[in-house]
Amino acid sequence: MSKYIMALDQGTTSSRCILFDKKGNSISSAQKEYTQIFPKPGWVEHDPMEIWSSQLSVAVEAMGKVRAHYTDIAAIGITNQRETTILWDRKTGEPVYNAIVWQCRRTADRIEKVKADGMDSVIKQRTGLVADAYFSASKIAWILENVEGAKERAKKGELAFGTVDTWLIWNLTKGAVHVTDYSNASRTMLFDIHKKCWDQELLDYFDIPALILPEVKPSSFLYGKTSVDVFGGEIPISGAAGDQQAALFGQCCFQQGEMKNTYGTGCFLLMNTGNVPVESNCGLVTTIAASISDDVDYALEGSVFVAGAAVQWLRDEMRMVRSAPQTAEYCEQVEDTGGVYLVPAFSGLGTPYWNPYARGITVGITRGTSKEHFIRATVESIAYQVYDLIEAMGKDFQIHVKELRVDGGASINDFLMQFQSDITGAHIIRPACIETTALGAAYLAGLAVGYWADLEEIKQNWQISREFQPEMEEEKKHKLIKGWKRAVKAAIVWADEEE
Numbered sequence: 001m002s003k004y005i006m007a008l009d010q011g012t013t014s015s016r017c018i019l020f021d022k023k024g025n026s027i028s029s030a031q032k033e034y035t036q037i038f039p040k041p042g043w044v045e046h047d048p049m050e051i052w053s054s055q056l057s058v059a060v061e062a063m064g065k066v067r068a069h070y071t072d073i074a075a076i077g078i079t080n081q082r083e084t085t086i087l088w089d090r091k092t093g094e095p096v097y098n099a100i101v102w103q104c105r106r107t108a109d110r111i112e113k114v115k116a117d118g119m120d121s122v123i124k125q126r127t128g129l130v131a132d133a134y135f136s137a138s139k140i141a142w143i144l145e146n147v148e149g150a151k152e153r154a155k156k157g158e159l160a161f162g163t164v165d166t167w168l169i170w171n172l173t174k175g176a177v178h179v180t181d182y183s184n185a186s187r188t189m190l191f192d193i194h195k196k197c198w199d200q201e202l203l204d205y206f207d208i209p210a211l212i213l214p215e216v217k218p219s220s221f222l223y224g225k226t227s228v229d230v231f232g233g234e235i236p237i238s239g240a241a242g243d244q245q246a247a248l249f250g251q252c253c254f255q256q257g258e259m260k261n262t263y264g265t266g267c268f269l270l271m272n273t274g275n276v277p278v279e280s281n282c283g284l285v286t287t288i289a290a291s292i293s294d295d296v297d298y299a300l301e302g303s304v305f306v307a308g309a310a311v312q313w314l315r316d317e318m319r320m321v322r323s324a325p326q327t328a329e330y331c332e333q334v335e336d337t338g339g340v341y342l343v344p345a346f347s348g349l350g351t352p353y354w355n356p357y358a359r360g361i362t363v364g365i366t367r368g369t370s371k372e373h374f375i376r377a378t379v380e381s382i383a384y385q386v387y388d389l390i391e392a393m394g395k396d397f398q399i400h401v402k403e404l405r406v407d408g409g410a411s412i413n414d415f416l417m418q419f420q421s422d423i424t425g426a427h428i429i430r431p432a433c434i435e436t437t438a439l440g441a442a443y444l445a446g447l448a449v450g451y452w453a454d455l456e457e458i459k460q461n462w463q464i465s466r467e468f469q470p471e472m473e474e475e476k477k478h479k480l481i482k483g484w485k486r487a488v489k490a491a492i493v494w495a496d497e498e499e
């Protein structure tokens, strides 16, 4: 039996590789940042060749650190930035344009037209998504319309489309395999999540030829093997899932009602809703969870755009702290924020408000407001935004959220986690491994090749590092939440009244 499972974690700002052992321990890892390309305000691109070369180099580095041979790797699992769109030539493997990154707003006008055409309700019903420029559909259409000759070549079957998982698998197999998994397909805004197939009406609407699309398989599936010249021998590629779905799997949220929140740059709350796709009335999106068979589970997802990024802002722009962990010390030095609220709507508000025009605001400042209050208000804003997601989840699924599993860089902040527990009344559980995105991809790959026998065996690996229980009195909690809602309202009014 080979020793490790390799997880390739292709994120928005860096490519990472982690080798995991059977207990789910990280044995070796390597990470490399790569170039962000901003051709115009609001436009974001990556060079697909750099995505591939950085990912390959960290894989080789992680293997080199523990002198792993290709025979030591039982399988490869991939997790990736979602929605990012790449089109390339099937013969040469050459991209026809840079990758258009999920954050890129260049197709916002196209989406206004989608809404004017009344297609947003079709999109919601078939794909579970809110019509938005984040998702792949309008990005593919943009490339086909704006790159000379692309539309004709696509119609002749000369081009291939892929999200980043598909692009990596194509390159790892030297063009032998053109595939994606259900979780990534569900973020393209072209995939019928109920019938589990590409939706012809949406393809026609965006004028995208079906010939360019990859096959769609379960997230845990033997897609193919690496070409011999990549790692010196064949390694099975047998796991793929979008980053947030991979994290849900890595947190072992296999049962209906189990949920996790990832505290990174932004926050993503996902709840497994079992084999029913639940349609949201509260601004959540419905998505396919990473599943081990064609019989997929679904998830409800809520997103906060600015979470850990607000802490980076305190450090880099406000220069109030030297490091992110220092925020916890400042927060502990005051009893509360002294009535101050900060809404970090730096790039609009996500779930449940979906207001792209809202901007950041600080309210409740008095002569006694100190730097400590300001820092605490910023950190608390992360917890309030997650409270809003949990509240939306509770309404849509008619549940009272009792337990939340957490991960991501900012989940290490004990003050934040305690406040999160206080404000939501939920029991917060932080596992020993907070690299759950990569771990989820590894589990999916390992399950497909028998490295792990079943979900039960994987659950044994999940270890709690620390738990947080709510301690705040109800009355105080309600008062604080009420203040937060007023502050959000102020941020929205401020944007609404812009001339």
Ligand code: ADP
Residues within 6 Å of the ligand: 011, 263, 264, 265, 266, 307, 308, 309, 310, 311, 312, 324, 325, 326, 327, 328, 408, 409, 410, 411, 412, 413
């Ligand atoms: P991503 O994957 O989105 O890059 P990570 O999961 O690596 O994010 O988490 C990094 C984010 O977490 C940064 O925005 C950083 O400001 C924040 N962060 C890291 N440590 C702390 C901390 N101790 N307290 C608060 N925020 C933190």
